[in-house]
Amino acid sequence: MTSIAVSTTINGDDVEFLCRADETLLDVLRNRLGLMGAKEGCGTGDCGACSTIMDGRVVCSCLVLGAETEGREIETIEGMANGSDLHPLQSKFIEHAALQCGVCTPGFLMAAKALLAAHPDPTEKEIRFWLAGNLCRCTGYDKIVRAVQDAAAEMRGEGT
Amino acid sequence: MSFDATYKEKKLKSVGTRPLRPDGVDKVTGRARYGADFNMPGQLVARVLRSPHAHARIMRIDVSRAVALKGVKAVITAADLPDLTNGNAALYAILDNCMARTKAFYDGHAVAAVAAIDAKVAREALKLIEVEYDVLPHVVDVDAAMAPDAPLLDENLFTQGIDPAPTTPSNVGNRSEFGHGDVESGFAKADVIVERSYKTEQTHQGYIEPHACVASCNVDGTAEMWVCTQGHFVYRQTCADLLGLEVSKLRVTSSEIGGGFGGKTHVWAEPLALALSRKAGRPVKLVMSREEVFRASGPTSQTSIDVKIGATKDGKITAALATLRYSSGPYADSWAETGAMTSFACYDLENVKTVGFEVIVNRPKVAAYRAPSAPMAAFAVESAIDELAHKIGMDSVELRIKNAASEGSRSSYGPIYGPIGIGPTLEAARTHPHMSAPLGKNQGRGMACGFWFNFGGQTCTDLNISADGTVTLAVGTVDVGGSRASLSLIAAEELGISYDDVKAVIADTSTLGYNDMTDGSRGTFSSSMATISAARNAIVTMRERAALMWDIPVEDVAWEEGHAKAVGASYDNRAPLSVKDIAAEAGNTGGPIAGHSELVADGAGVSFGTHICDVEVDPETGATRVIRYTVIQDAGKAVHPAYVEGQYQGGAAQGIGWALNEEYVYGADGRLQNPGFLDYRIPVCSDLPMIDTQILEIPNPNHPYGVRGVGETSIVPPLAAVANAVSDAVGVRMVHVPVSPPRILAALNAKAKG
Numbered sequence A: 001m002t003s004i005a006v007s008t009t010i011n012g013d014d015v016e017f018l019c020r021a022d023e024t025l026l027d028v029l030r031n032r033l034g035l036m037g038a039k040e041g042c043g044t045g046d047c048g049a050c051s052t053i054m055d056g057r058v059v060c061s062c063l064v065l066g067a068e069t070e071g072r073e074i075e076t077i078e079g080m081a082n083g084s085d086l087h088p089l090q091s092k093f094i095e096h097a098a099l100q101c102g103v104c105t106p107g108f109l110m111a112a113k114a115l116l117a118a119h120p121d122p123t124e125k126e127i128r129f130w131l132a133g134n135l136c137r138c139t140g141y142d143k144i145v146r147a148v149q150d151a152a153a154e155m156r157g158e159g160t
Numbered sequence B: 001m002s003f004d005a006t007y008k009e010k011k012l013k014s015v016g017t018r019p020l021r022p023d024g025v026d027k028v029t030g031r032a033r034y035g036a037d038f039n040m041p042g043q044l045v046a047r048v049l050r051s052p053h054a055h056a057r058i059m060r061i062d063v064s065r066a067v068a069l070k071g072v073k074a075v076i077t078a079a080d081l082p083d084l085t086n087g088n089a090a091l092y093a094i095l096d097n098c099m100a101r102t103k104a105f106y107d108g109h110a111v112a113a114v115a116a117i118d119a120k121v122a123r124e125a126l127k128l129i130e131v132e133y134d135v136l137p138h139v140v141d142v143d144a145a146m147a148p149d150a151p152l153l154d155e156n157l158f159t160q161g162i163d164p165a166p167t168t169p170s171n172v173g174n175r176s177e178f179g180h181g182d183v184e185s186g187f188a189k190a191d192v193i194v195e196r197s198y199k200t201e202q203t204h205q206g207y208i209e210p211h212a213c214v215a216s217c218n219v220d221g222t223a224e225m226w227v228c229t230q231g232h233f234v235y236r237q238t239c240a241d242l243l244g245l246e247v248s249k250l251r252v253t254s255s256e257i258g259g260g261f262g263g264k265t266h267v268w269a270e271p272l273a274l275a276l277s278r279k280a281g282r283p284v285k286l287v288m289s290r291e292e293v294f295r296a297s298g299p300t301s302q303t304s305i306d307v308k309i310g311a312t313k314d315g316k317i318t319a320a321l322a323t324l325r326y327s328s329g330p331y332a333d334s335w336a337e338t339g340a341m342t343s344f345a346c347y348d349l350e351n352v353k354t355v356g357f358e359v360i361v362n363r364p365k366v367a368a369y370r371a372p373s374a375p376m377a378a379f380a381v382e383s384a385i386d387e388l389a390h391k392i393g394m395d396s397v398e399l400r401i402k403n404a405a406s407e408g409s410r411s412s413y414g415p416i417y418g419p420i421g422i423g424p425t426l427e428a429a430r431t432h433p434h435m436s437a438p439l440g441k442n443q444g445r446g447m448a449c450g451f452w453f454n455f456g457g458q459t460c461t462d463l464n465i466s467a468d469g470t471v472t473l474a475v476g477t478v479d480v481g482g483s484r485a486s487l488s489l490i491a492a493e494e495l496g497i498s499y500d501d502v503k504a505v506i507a508d509t510s511t512l513g514y515n516d517m518t519d520g521s522r523g524t525f526s527s528s529m530a531t532i533s534a535a536r537n538a539i540v541t542m543r544e545r546a547a548l549m550w551d552i553p554v555e556d557v558a559w560e561e562g563h564a565k566a567v568g569a570s571y572d573n574r575a576p577l578s579v580k581d582i583a584a585e586a587g588n589t590g591g592p593i594a595g596h597s598e599l600v601a602d603g604a605g606v607s608f609g610t611h612i613c614d615v616e617v618d619p620e621t622g623a624t625r626v627i628r629y630t631v632i633q634d635a636g637k638a639v640h641p642a643y644v645e646g647q648y649q650g651g652a653a654q655g656i657g658w659a660l661n662e663e664y665v666y667g668a669d670g671r672l673q674n675p676g677f678l679d680y681r682i683p684v685c686s687d688l689p690m691i692d693t694q695i696l697e698i699p700n701p702n703h704p705y706g707v708r709g710v711g712e713t714s715i716v717p718p719l720a721a722v723a724n725a726v727s728d729a730v731g732v733r734m735v736h737v738p739v740s741p742p743r744i745l746a747a748l749n750a751k752a753k754g
């Protein structure tokens, strides 16, 4: 099978890769580009562990074909921190113990980032529905919701 | 050196605080490496061929076309895994479950596996393997499997534990019995008797990370494996036994683990990866798909339980009886026995009897799931207690308080209790504001209690003091949810240094002595015990080094608050030596300083919890929402309270999923209908409210800081708490979990028809 050449932007950098027609963005990130932060929990769009942001929207990277990302802007967990400064969501997740095993965490952080970009001051209900596509089996979500609330407050400059 | 584990009350500086976890940054930046995040040079990709039949004799397997496919480097069947189990039935069951030998026992049972240069070739190769099956009648339901005319899975299975021994085979592997007193005379004294049958459906642990490993066997007989597991030492032992490897030549490294909850205490496909690597002469990576995780890795038992409880008018229980039938998949096991032990553990009973039956069925081999077997038994018993309270006209918390076990009670499974938390959690529930909050239309409230034993077990730990005085703690219990933080706190506490000066790591199987699994809530309990012991050993050495530095007898050196102190009037002018001071001189005083410890952690304190749940049921759709939830549980001592709360909340959420939605659905053909997260629906963020927690601390007398296990008890009460709440909301007793919309609607319809 012949490969497809794709030019895209990942975490602000120009990236070119070759992939087969049936490879997903998740396959490409993990197997071709060495970006292992997105996880495969299901491969069918049901768990959100593979969440990335494409042109500002959260997508399940297991449901996007690598070839579809031509000319797009992709954000992954590896690009979330600014150098050695963690994003407020990242800091608050650690601070609030919003992760146990942590395998769902990259996906939650991506989804929460997109949420806060759209709704800087979300209600608890908005948070819960925005994050409903991300499964966490460890935490019961309580501390995740609180971490997002706290990060949102900090990002609005309200501090805690 | 002997280690005194007795609890001593003292003021704690580090233990009980909430510092940031050491693996936090790796996990929020995507750097943490889980099972599937590791690769080796030249590695192959493995795929497993699985039976589409629930029960079938394997007549013939022809792999020749697969072997001939370009890019395929190895194909294995059961023939590549000779039986080395030497009559060990439990090990044989693991072997047969890894790869079907004569019969496929369930939909998803592995029959062959391939290793190829990439996933695409491996998938194509699977299609080229020809398997001829003789399809046999199957049975998936626990009650149906006990019927006299049920299809037999194993013609050589004769129920044990029955006198006289049966002369015909059946699907019942074992009968167990626990209890004391005389239930018949107890029932005779009862004014009120409740008697009911309950059923619970099979659920999966639902960890988000599928099983994954990379195995590499070398021609010289050494091998390595990277794997997500709750117990790399146990995986090493089991894999070595099954493959005929020397244990010490197999080095197993545990990856970060993306959830396990008991499901990663058993080996599944890891021996296949090793066998493929051995055959191909190259490293092999094997990652299960989500569908494989559901079809072929361990779910819980499906259960059917009868409970009979009698009490006097004023609410004193006179007798309690339970008969429990647990499915175990195709191999006889002991899940019902555990259920029978835990059933009435919350109560102080004069006459109690529980009987367990282990039932084999054409479903995947059952695996541990958080407090394994206890949630189902608690569902049945706590539902019956709730009904009893209604019948007597007594508040259900009061009824439980009246009958709660306490220090000195004989437990229903045998031992006499030490100080325990069931009474205190009930008292806390009685006064909790949740208990008296008003309820709206279509809403109901339920509560329930739960018990779990907690395990101790074999543990080995190394504590190394570096030249700058910072400490590396190497433990062999896998960190499933924050134990590196907790153990660092313990080491800091015992040495009297700062939490930030301790770095805990999980050592691989070649660098530390044997450790049991992280199961039975033992991770923090037992490794903290070993950490304290190792720290105390290091302190002995540091006192010796200080004595050398001061040139005084070691008996005159005391250890206080992280410092060696010279005790005695003549030493007045000597400033205490810190860990850093002593470490800096280590090269001149005898070399590196380390504390080692190996022990069997005995005396894990039993733990109890009480949960309160409010639900709202939509009478038109039967859909249920949990609107408020409170967990009250005894932790003994909460080492890192944030992660204790997390364990309470996570267990409650899993129990809520079990109670409301989660279930394995089988078709008439015995195939699993819902092997994916879309149709096997675990709770999502928008399904749940905040989960309130209250940590009680009733010290475990057998741990220096009073620690008990905390990880499992929280999944025990929710099935009953939720079902009791739904029963309250709809006015019908719900006896079958999950109480999914169809079951609620059926109950409402039956009520409407009278």
Ligand code: FES
Residues within 6 Å of the ligand: A039, A040, A041, A042, A043, A044, A045, A046, A047, A048, A049, A050, A051, A060, A061, A062, A063
């Ligand atoms: S792996 Fe993409 S949603 Fe689960």
Ligand code: FES
Residues within 6 Å of the ligand: A098, A099, A100, A101, A102, A103, A104, A105, A135, A136, A137, A138, A139, B208, B258, B259
């Ligand atoms: S922290 Fe384990 S799945 Fe979310």
